[in-house]
Amino acid sequence: MKRKLDILKNGLFKENPVLILVLGCCSVLAVSVTVLGGLGMGIALTFVLVCSNVVISLLRKVIPDKVRIPCYIVIIAAFVTLVEMIVKAFLPALYESLGVFLSLIVVNCIVLGRAEMFASKNTVGDSFFDGLGMGLGYTMVITGISIVRELLGSGTLFGLRIIPEGFQIGIITQPPGGFFTFGCAMAILVAAMAKKGKKFVPPVGCGGDCAGCGAACQEKEAVK
């Protein structure tokens, strides 16, 4: 059980997919305008990640090595379609606010990266907790960033007014505010780690090669 807990914590803190591994930042930047949108996106991604990790781990001995990436994409896309249908049917307002980013979970680096790096090599139970940890890690960061952006940008939290009208900084809800808030969040993390005596250099993107990126990151760590 301790191992499962460690895997969970790994996704939440030590290898947080957004802040430490810097994966899947498109949706973090775009959807974090409102807390409800951020939270909804986080839950949707966690669901897809847990399901795809479990199924891929179950099939890991059946899927031929050569065509594994297309197989993973089909499995992930099936779950994304499921989530899309559920959200569209029961939460139309959330569906509107997430827009195309709900469908784009298919190509989210976190999901494909975990499939390639973890689920394809580990047991079903471990993969379940890895998916849950990574998903919750993502949810935590996107919710945190959206709290800051909604509070400063619109002066509200969950739609309730906190800061009086006229005192909000509108640009924080605009695209530049997204980049800025994310950059600051990362700088705070670097500073906090430095205080603890740990040096952390955020990796600078992966060129879009999501599946290969995880492997490359691991190699780099091994060299260090």
Add this chain to the structure above:
Amino acid sequence: MSDLAKIPFILFTMILTENYVLVQFLGICPFLGVSQNLSSSLGMSGAVIFVMTLASAATWAIYTYLMVPFGLEYLSTIIFILVIAALVQLVEIAMKKFLPPLYKALGIYLPLITTNCAVLAVTLLNIDEGYGFLPAVADGFGAGVGFALALVLFCGVRKALDRARPPKAFEGLPITLVAAAFTSMAFMGFSGMAESLFG
């Protein structure tokens, strides 16, 4: 507005006012990953323009002539990603055989594009907007050119950043993101312009 008349408007919005990278946050990974030097930015941009244009045309045709008649619209995400993956493979093989110089320039960037969210997004948004064939292709091309513009511009910004000395905690990616915020602010200046020019 007829399909043909829509094209300048689509190109203008896609490249400037609704720029995929800086305004809509699509394709951030390659934007941060390959904008470190100009030659790789150009290679990546070329590959993205090429694949986006082709993917828009291919998915539009498949959606209109296969998926709609059979009532399979709800499968668009899953089918489009497969079409894009297959298309990228085909383009790679064809390019290697018939256009070796182009393959040399763009080849290593092609496999990275399958999982680029901007490519899947442009195909899905074409359907959402209800575009006809020509506007859809123009949309794909414009989105690609917008991506290229953002990438090349930002490459220049990063060159200047290399010489800057930000606070210690901001070194590397954080300051790059803050610089991206300012580049994106420049693009906000175009908002509303498309409507007044072509409206």
